[in-house]
Amino acid sequence: GAGVSQSPSNKVTEKGKDVELRCDPISGHTALYWYRQSLGQGLEFLIYFQGNSAPDKSGLPSDRFSAERTGGSVSTLTIQRTQQEDSAVYLCASSLYGRGVGETQYFGPGTRLLVL
Amino acid sequence: DQQVKQNSPSLSVQEGRISILNCDYTNSMFDYFLWYKKYPAEGPTFLISISSIKDKNEDGRFTVFLNKSAKHLSLHIVPSQPGDSAVYFCAARVGNTPLVFGKGTRLSVIA
Numbered sequence: 001g002a003g004v005s006q007s008p009s010n011k012v013t014e015k016g017k018d019v020e021l022r023c024d025p026i027s028g029h030t031a032l033y034w035y036r037q038s039l040g041q042g043l044e045f046l047i048y049f050q051g052n053s054a055p056d057k058s059g060l061p062s063d064r065f066s067a068e069r070t071g072g073s074v075s076t077l078t079i080q081r082t083q084q085e086d087s088a089v090y091l092c093a094s095s096l097y098g099r100g101v102g103e104t105q106y107f108g109p110g111t112r113l114l115v116l
Numbered sequence: 117d118q119q120v121k122q123n124s125p126s127l128s129v130q131e132g133r134i135s136i137l138n139c140d141y142t143n144s145m146f147d148y149f150l151w152y153k154k155y156p157a158e159g160p161t162f163l164i165s166i167s168s169i170k171d172k173n174e175d176g177r178f179t180v181f182l183n184k185s186a187k188h189l190s191l192h193i194v195p196s197q198p199g200d201s202a203v204y205f206c207a208a209r210v211g212n213t214p215l216v217f218g219k220g221t222r223l224s225v226i227a
Binding site for chain 1: 120122152157158159160165205211213214216218220
């Protein structure tokens with residue numbers, strides 16, 4: 001497809017389990033971002049990948065969160081030992097060149113995570 | 117500490133009238149501002165942006181105004197259409213740092 005895709009669209013898990021969320025960015029986009037939107041909140045930055053540079057992990061809320069981007073394309077966000085406060089919509093975005101004036105991020109539809 | 121604030125969680129406007137969505141920010145170093153629109157079950161889509169060196173940017177029915185002295189940003193939609201009903205997020209950035217988003221304002225355009 002032409003846009004950013006994410007899977008699964010919905011995920012229900014039990015507290016303490018690990019989950020993996022996948023993002024397929026737009027082909028050719030060098031930058032990839034993960035955000036989280038909790039209920040009633042704005043989008044919260046989690047992590048940013050740009051080309052072969054070291055990722056900006058400054059938004060990850062704890063060491064239970066990690067992300068990889070393989071081959072400069074697909075990314076996986078992993079949450080270990082999930083907690084109820086991890087319940088949120090996890091959004092992935094990509095952009096052609098990355099951060100800078102005029103950069104436009106294109107978002108996927110998100111993965112709705114519910115931790116019981 | 118919320119750096120980008122959208123103080124109105126919701127707004128209702130009659131079709132054909134002007135919609136004005138407001139955003140206040142606290143960080144005077146922000147140099148780039150954006151508005152995103154989000155429909156239910158979809159990701160946000162970019163709408164319009166403005167650099168801090170400008171005070172107005174217009175794109176069709178959408179105009180963004182920036183008042184740096186007041187640290188205030190607004191989005192005007194004229195005329196409003198039912199398809200504009202969505203959640204609108206204001207976002208801002210300093211240089212190459214991550215975008216900071218507001219909590220959003222839900223706009224309902226009533227036919």
